Structure formats: C-alpha cells, structure tokens
Amino acid sequence: MDAWLLDPGQYELLLEGALITIQILVYSFLLGIVLSLLVGVARLSEREWVRGIAFGYVELTRGISSIVLLFIIAIAIPILFDVGQSSLIALASIALGLNMGGYGAEIVRGSIQAIPRGQTEASIALNLTPTQRLRYIILPQAMRIILPPMGNLTIEILKGTALVSLVGVTDLLQQTRNVRQQQIAAGAASTADLAILYLNTLLIYFVLAQVINATFRYFERRLERRYQARYEPLPSDLVAPHVGGTAS
C-alpha cells in the first residue's frame, strides 16, 4: 500500500474498537473520580482506622502494576467468587478505575493539604459542619490544584485501556491486530503496511489524548475565571441587596 490511509472497511473496524476503548475509559474514569475523592478525603480523616484503610488501598493499588491488577480482577476474582466473566468490559473498567482511584486519591490529598490552614480555621469559627467545610470551602479551592494532574492521570488511564486487549476485550488495539491478521490472510503483508496500520492506531490514541487534554484545559479556564476579580454582581446578589454598600 503506498498511501498513508487504510481502506474504509479497516477504518470502520478501528473505530468500532475505539468506541469500546472510549466506553471503558468513561466507566473507569467515573469510578476513579469517585474513589479518589472518597479515599483522598478518608486519608485525612480524624479516625485512625479510616486513615489506615485508605492508606492500605492507596499502597495496594499503586504498588501493583495495573496489568497485574487487571489480570487479578478479570481472571482470578471471577473464579474465586463465582461471579462469572459475563461482562469483561465492566471487570476491566473496575480494574482500571481502582488503579486510577489510588493515584487520584494522592492528588486529592495533596491538594487538600495545600489549602491554607486559615480556611479550615475560619470555617470552624463560622460553625460550619465538617461536611459543609469540605463541600463549600475546601473542595472548591482544592479543585484548582486537582484539575491539571487529574488531566494527566486521565491520559494515563486512556493509555491503560490498551491493556484490556490482553484479557480478551476487542478494543482499539485488538481490532488493530485483527486488521493485521486480515492483511496477512489476504497475502498483502509488508513492513510498510504494518507501520502504516500501527501509526494510524497510535494517531487515534493521540487524538483521544488531545481531546481529553483540551477538555481539562477548558474546565481549568472556567474554574480560573471564577477566582478572578469580578465586578458584575451575581444573580443571587440582586435578589438580596446588601444593606451598607457592597462587600467587595
């Protein structure tokens, strides 16, 4: 093949695989975000046993290679607990989500610790409950620090989704290998073919990563705007007017 492009049929196969990859990415991202917030907050808990469990979870998921974790969850756990490998995609997403949760928890913990102590002290002085303190004072400020590394972590998870082809999910990488088998079966298998095929796959991954990057940049900018000086009043300010001049 002298062109840089593949046949339309081959692209169709690759896109089919890419959809599975995106599906796994979304599932594991959702699980990962929830886990990282929960565990990240739990690591700063006042109760020692909560801290202990959170620490154990983080060390476990960060210490085990993500591929070994994937094999344990997708192959060993179904046999051990008789779950049945009915949905490999769900099992693979759980493995990747657990892995992301471990790294994400450390990001969340670091960002919460980076918030000045005065903020916590002020919210205690204002008699906010610990939940309110976390929800309205600490997390909104921590979000600015969390977002950039979380974007990098999401790209790492996207790269991690390539591993699921090893446990038998037909994701983008598996479809690429299927296309390669077709090429070999058709007798048209030269080195150039293979290079072009894999370059196309790599490009699809690259584009996906750039989309994730752009999304996170967008949210970072939006968040940043909220922290800049603002002169126009919020709708809520118009409903309840201040008494003695504006506070800001």
Next chain:
Amino acid sequence: MSTTRFGPTMEQVEFQPHKRWYQRPEVLIPVLIVTAIYALLIFGVKETNVFRTRMTGAGDFDSMYFWHLLPLMVQGLLVTVKATVLAFTFAAVFGFLLALGRRSSTRWISWPTAAFIEFIRSTPLLVQLFFLLGLVRASETINLEPIWVLTIGLGLHYATYCSEAYRAGINSVPDGQWEAAIALNLKPSTNWLRVIIPQAVPNVLPSLGNYLVAGFKDAPLGFSVGVLGVLAFASQVRAADFRPVEPYIMAGVGFLLVSIPAAWIVRRLERRVSYERQ
C-alpha cells in the same frame, strides 16, 4: 543550610561540600551498592524457558500451593526487574538528549523533539511495543531478542518522561549560574559538565526514581512481545495447572514486595535532596 540557635547542627558538621563525591562515604556507599546490584541483575539473571510447578492445588484457594509458587515467581520477577533496569538506563541517557534537543534554540531541532515527546507520552506503551515487534519481525536484517525489544520500547517511552524531568531540573538552575559561566568564559562543555549538570541532576533524582518505579510496573507488558517475566510465569502456571487464581495473586504480591520498598527509598531520597538543597 539552617542554623539553630545553639550553633551548627550535627549534619552541618558532617556536610563537606569541598570533598569530591567519591570521598564522601554517605554518597560513595549507596553508589557502590547500586552498582553491585546493577551488575548482578544484568549479568546474573538468565531467562528461564519453563516455569514448572511441583504440586497441584485443591479447592478455590490452596495456600500451600500458593506459597510453593514463590520461588518460581521470583525467577520471573528478576527477569522483569532486569528488563526495567536495562530500559531505564537507556531512558535516563536518551531522556537527557531529548531535553537538550527540546531546549535547543534551533527551531527545526526543538519542534520535532517536542512533537516526538508529546506523541510518545500520549500513546499507549503496549501499542508502541506491538509496533516495534512488528517492525523487528518484518525486517530481515534486524534480529532482536524480546528483552531488547522491551528495552527499546520501554526505554523510549520513559525517556520522554525523563526528558520533562531533566528540563525542569535544568530550568531550576538560576540564571546567575549561566551568566557567571559566560563571564568566566567557560567552554559550553565545561559549563554543562561542571556547572549546570551537577546542580540540575541531583534535584531531578527523586522524580527519576518515581519514573523507575513506574517503569517497573509497566515492564510486565513485555509479556506481550515474548519476554519471560513475571506475567509469563503466571500464564504458564495457569495453562499447566488450570489454576489462575494463585499465580496472578502471587504476581501481585511480587510487585508489592518490590515497589513498596522502592517507593520508600525514593521518598527518603527526596527528603535528603531537599535537605542538601537548602
């Protein structure tokens, strides 16, 4: 360096910056230990072809069977560690070159380098490995063993990560150092070797250590190109004994056994470097 109200601290007395690094035992001893381990791994570890178990298990989870897998797992793990070390050596050297290329003032060097780094960083290692394996298999002149394919693939992947770390380290050297080097009329080579690198690289060591641990966790991917590491052990035992639970959990235990102490050492290194930097 901080001074307490009661005079110099213990560490200040021991810290002797005028001595060369090989005259400072607290630097020399770790370097010697690391070199010895390195040599042992490279020359002492041989790949084994078969991982054969000597007993069969019963039930869902047989703990006797589980522990009897330990020596086999260590055999596989050593091969994985060896591949990691080889790849990381390549990554540490090539990453520095990439960092130099990226901060080059010539645009047709710096832009392609930046694009290359960005591309490698945002695509999966596994796909890159398959790509490399395909190239090696298809060409008739190049004939590489699987472990070298893994070394090149993993090394390239982590070289891009290392290059970012090096870049941060080089940027953290104050401008005054560059200006002083110009004022003293130092050659570029002297400037880099005697002024910039000695200040930039120690700061980077902790993040390089983190990448080494991360690279170790990516090294079992070599299984897919035929490296007989820890995953090959697990899958061979699974195929021979039809027991997938124990070998995979054993592989997980092996990873914890290596990566938790390694992360601890990196954290200590971090504290030490941040201390010397003051």
